[in-house]
Amino acid sequence: MPKKQKNYLDFVPLTNPQNTWSEDEQGIVTVHMVHRGFYAGIAQKFFHTPRVSHIKLDEYGSFLWKKIDGVKTVGELALQMKEQFGQQAEPLYDRLVKYMQILYNNKFILYKGKDKVKEG
Secondary structure, three states, X not given: OOOOOOOHHHOOEEEOOOOEEEEOOOOOEEEEEEOOOXXXXXXXXXXXXXXXXXXXXXXXXXXXXXXXXXXXXXXXXXXXXHHHHHHHHOOHHHHHHHHHHHHHHOOOEEEOXXXXXXXX
């Protein structure tokens, strides 16, 4: 029996509570990612890498980041992007799915029901 394919637009993203973020006067979001773990500690000690990276999002990413609440699905977020940016957001779904995959792969977001959420 074939495995049931999950629709990416039904996933519910939430921001990773291990990262903090801030917003400037223009509404641009900066995610503050603390490097944790054994190898990060070695890199910080011997190669003087920073303990925290500050990743500044663009206008689209900042809008999306502020809308991620652990309740809205990726599909609902897509509709809000379309409403806010109109034709500028096109090709909407391709861009949004790729962007969400990048956020997920870099552990900026998690998916409700898929990932365990650790505090701290």
